[in-house]
Amino acid sequence: MKIRIPCSSILLFSLLFLFCKQSPAQELTPLVKQFVSVNADTLALIHVNIVDGKGGPAKTDQTLVIIKGQITMMGNSGQLTVPATAKIIECNGKTLIPGMVMMHEHLFYGERVAPYYLGLAMPFSFPRLYLAGGVTTMRTGGTVEAQTDLNVKKWIAEGKMVGPDIDVTAPYVERESLPIPEMMFIKNTDEATKGVNYWMSMGCTSFKAYMNITKEDLKEVVSIAHKNKMKVTGHLCSITYREAAEIGIDNLEHGFMVSTDFVSDKKENVCTSGTQSLMKLDVKSEAMKDLMRFLISKNVSVTSTLPVFEPYSSREIFPGGGDSAVVAPVKETVEKVYNSFVGKDSASAALFKKEMAWEKQFVDMGGRLMAGVDPTGAGRVIPGYADQHSLELLVEAGFSFSQAVKVCSLNAAEYLGRDKEIGSIEIGKRADLVLINGDPLKDIKAVRNTETVFKNGIGFDSKKLFESVKGKVGLY
Numbered sequence: 001m002k003i004r005i006p007c008s009s010i011l012l013f014s015l016l017f018l019f020c021k022q023s024p025a026q027e028l029t030p031l032v033k034q035f036v037s038v039n040a041d042t043l044a045l046i047h048v049n050i051v052d053g054k055g056g057p058a059k060t061d062q063t064l065v066i067i068k069g070q071i072t073m074m075g076n077s078g079q080l081t082v083p084a085t086a087k088i089i090e091c092n093g094k095t096l097i098p099g100m101v102m103m104h105e106h107l108f109y110g111e112r113v114a115p116y117y118l119g120l121a122m123p124f125s126f127p128r129l130y131l132a133g134g135v136t137t138m139r140t141g142g143t144v145e146a147q148t149d150l151n152v153k154k155w156i157a158e159g160k161m162v163g164p165d166i167d168v169t170a171p172y173v174e175r176e177s178l179p180i181p182e183m184m185f186i187k188n189t190d191e192a193t194k195g196v197n198y199w200m201s202m203g204c205t206s207f208k209a210y211m212n213i214t215k216e217d218l219k220e221v222v223s224i225a226h227k228n229k230m231k232v233t234g235h236l237c238s239i240t241y242r243e244a245a246e247i248g249i250d251n252l253e254h255g256f257m258v259s260t261d262f263v264s265d266k267k268e269n270v271c272t273s274g275t276q277s278l279m280k281l282d283v284k285s286e287a288m289k290d291l292m293r294f295l296i297s298k299n300v301s302v303t304s305t306l307p308v309f310e311p312y313s314s315r316e317i318f319p320g321g322g323d324s325a326v327v328a329p330v331k332e333t334v335e336k337v338y339n340s341f342v343g344k345d346s347a348s349a350a351l352f353k354k355e356m357a358w359e360k361q362f363v364d365m366g367g368r369l370m371a372g373v374d375p376t377g378a379g380r381v382i383p384g385y386a387d388q389h390s391l392e393l394l395v396e397a398g399f400s401f402s403q404a405v406k407v408c409s410l411n412a413a414e415y416l417g418r419d420k421e422i423g424s425i426e427i428g429k430r431a432d433l434v435l436i437n438g439d440p441l442k443d444i445k446a447v448r449n450t451e452t453v454f455k456n457g458i459g460f461d462s463k464k465l466f467e468s469v470k471g472k473v474g475l476y
């Protein structure tokens, strides 16, 4: 969707931008300050390797100057005169990537307690974990407690809580079917209208259509959102990707894994799992290429959520780590489920590989791919750890490290309409940065060695953030 902004708004926006740049540094409460490891008006990161988020090759031995939270100078070390007042950080052997902009995050954790599936709010641990893992901006991909997410967003913005900036998605637009007691169900299209308008008035800025809705529901949601210059994504089932693109949806979640476009006897507006049809589909399928071409022509972005689909065999129980973050009884349950699937998941492992190839193909064809971790499923996906791991999985899928970083930063910033401000390491942009100890281009596992996460030029101690929520996931 293209958004047209009248000239007067551009002027107003520029004035606001100037005002923001000149306003004094944000006041942080002691609770937030305890995690701050770097806070200086003028800062210079020297001898650092930069992967700037635009997809091009890495630049070695760079110097980056940050003044009042903004990147003001960047260039080869030795050719750049660092301001005398700058606090110098020696970054030899370290790599800098943009703060990650992740698109399928949640402030709740999924727990299966048969016959239900619970979405338990994690307003304490999750924002810390996301920031620790390098996420400086996130979009929630649906919610079961929008009011919690809105408060967390506000408190983070006010410096009262630690975490990324949040684009809050309204409660899922969904009709009753799944056994999720926290979910807000609509009974008809009229309730979809009411819900979207209400949550928009409360401060939600994104919308997500879910698995059991009608095309009429989706049309209504898209129409209201677009009138208000907001966007709609979907984890669909009852509606095919092609139908949703025709209606005008902006984004589709879970790569191509939840497409029901290839179900031969698909009934209109009825959810039937597409998994079997995707397993049968050839990785080089022309029909899939056709669908991708159509999505690209309709400017539909796709969100990769590889961590939540990660197979069991020869994989970590908690992809990217994070075992120690989970409270003991929940960890035991997750491990039990994991063990019951090991060695028996060859079909889903094969589909996972196919999904990786499809995501790469979509990008090669010109599609916009973004990424998210989705801490639901079998409870194996832990925010922060899994966000770092997303980079590993995208590289496993065949992307270069620079491309993987772009999927996790600039592509999403562009989608959110915030690429003038965030998403890449460029002069004039906000100093949202992840300082990694090591070189992920040589060893991708180095992405797990996040040292400092800069948000608005303020450096947060990644390890300390991770430490602070050990054993808390599953509790709060």
Ligand SMILES: [Zn+2]
Pocket: 104, 106, 141, 142, 374, 375, 376
């Ligand atoms: Zn989700």
